[in-house]
Amino acid sequence: MFTILRGIYRLTLFIIILAFFVTRLAITGWIKGWTLEMGLSHRMACCHWMIWVLNIDLTTKGNIHEGNYLYISNHRAYLDPVATLTMMKALPVAKAEVRNLPIMGYGAQISGVHFVKRESLKSRKDTRSSIAETIEKGNSILIYPEGTTVATPKTAPFKPGTFHMAAKDNVEIIPIAIEYGHEGDAWVGKDNMPIHFFKQFGMRNKKITVHYGDPMWDADGEQLKEKVQNWIDEKLTEIRIGYGLPV
Numbered sequence: 439m440f441t442i443l444r445g446i447y448r449l450t451l452f453i454i455i456l457a458f459f460v461t462r463l464a465i466t467g468w469i470k471g472w473t474l475e476m477g478l479s480h481r482m483a484c485c486h487w488m489i490w491v492l493n494i495d496l497t498t499k500g501n502i503h504e505g506n507y508l509y510i511s512n513h514r515a516y517l518d519p520v521a522t523l524t525m526m527k528a529l530p531v532a533k534a535e536v537r538n539l540p541i542m543g544y545g546a547q548i549s550g551v552h553f554v555k556r557e558s559l560k561s562r563k564d565t566r567s568s569i570a571e572t573i574e575k576g577n578s579i580l581i582y583p584e585g586t587t588v589a590t591p592k593t594a595p596f597k598p599g600t601f602h603m604a605a606k607d608n609v610e611i612i613p614i615a616i617e618y619g620h621e622g623d624a625w626v627g628k629d630n631m632p633i634h635f636f637k638q639f640g641m642r643n644k645k646i647t648v649h650y651g652d653p654m655w656d657a658d659g660e661q662l663k664e665k666v667q668n669w670i671d672e673k674l675t676e677i678r679i680g681y682g683l684p685v
Contacts, residue, residue, distance in 0.1 A: 441641065449635055451491040459484035474577065478527040485524040493643045494521070495619075500650035502526050503612060506573045507653060508604055510666050511614035512593045512674065513582035515625040515634075518616055521646045528578040531569070569600070570607050580614075583663075589624035591678060591685050592671040601666070602659030610653040613666045615673035619645025619681045645681065649673045 463480040470476070489496050494517075502525050509528050511518065519530050569579045583596040604611055618624065623644065625634050638644065651669055656662035675685050 444642075445635065448492055452488065452635075455484065455487050455491060459487070474529075475527075478529075482523060482527060485520045488517075488520045489524055492517075495643055495645045496521055496524070497645070497647040498525055498650070499647065501652070502650055503653060505578070505610075506576045507578045507612045508569070508573060508600070508609050509578060509580040509612050509614055510596075510600070510670075511580065511582055511616055512670050513584050513587050514589070514616055514618055515587055515623060517646070518582070519580065521616060521648050522580065522614060525648070525650070526578065526580075528580040529572060530580040531582070570603055570609070573607075573609055587625045589621075591683070592674055593667055596663050596667050598659060598663055601663040604655070605657055605659040605662050608655070610655045611662065611666055612653055613651040613669045613673075615647075615649040615651075615670045615677065617647050617674055617677040617681065617683075619647075619683075621683060647677045647680070649677065 459480055463477060466480070467473075467476060488494075507528075509522070509526070511522060522528075523530070569581070572579055581600055583600055584594045585597055586594075588594045601611075603609070620638070620641070623638055651673070654662065654665055654669070656665060678685050
């Protein structure tokens with residue numbers, strides 16, 4: 439019973455805070471004129487509040503490098519961007535379906551999220567071009583090259599397109615390893631988002647570790663992909679050992 443009530447309480451707070459920050463950004467943008475910096479600042483503040491209300495014990499490792507980088511992360515659950523974007527201002531790449539989510543979809547649109555239809559080759563190509571242009575203008579991008587959430591101890595195969603773009607356009611990549619303290623925290627299987635949320639956040643607390651790496655680059659896209667993926671896998675193993683999870 440307490441688990442269910444706790445889950446309902448935290449989901450309610452999650453929705454309230456999300457609605458507050460989305461509304462505040464929309465009104466501020468309407469009055470002052472929207473800027474990307476405004477969207478990124480509002481989103482970072484929202485992520486900090488989300489970490490607090492959900493009682494997440496967030497551990498961060500490594501250095502946050504300022505500049506225009508391509509952040510590459512493994513993907514565990516819908517809270518991955520919340521955990522990483524508390525520390526950095528970057529524009530995430532998300533599935534086009536996110537655009538249709540109540541409140542969250544609108545908030546994503548007005549805070550600079552790039553949407554991609556993963557089943558569409560043209561959409562993926564257009565997104566890569568948009569990523570390159572965004573980085574060239576001095577901003578950073580956050581992308582999950584596995585393409586979906588994964589519960590295995592190491593990463594699933596990375597899609598290569600982004601790495602070939604980075605190699606061709608001399609874009610440095612900062613790898614990110616993210617892992618949760620409980621095996622069931624990864625959002626996989628048949629549970630929809632609200633059901634998974636109730637199950638996981640009905641628990642007393644959550645533990646998340648995010649490890650940020652140093653910039654990487656290689657003139658060969660495949661070698662760059664291998665470097666980044668090997669680094670993330672190595673850090674995932676270290677984090678999982680610390681949490682007592684199977685490796």
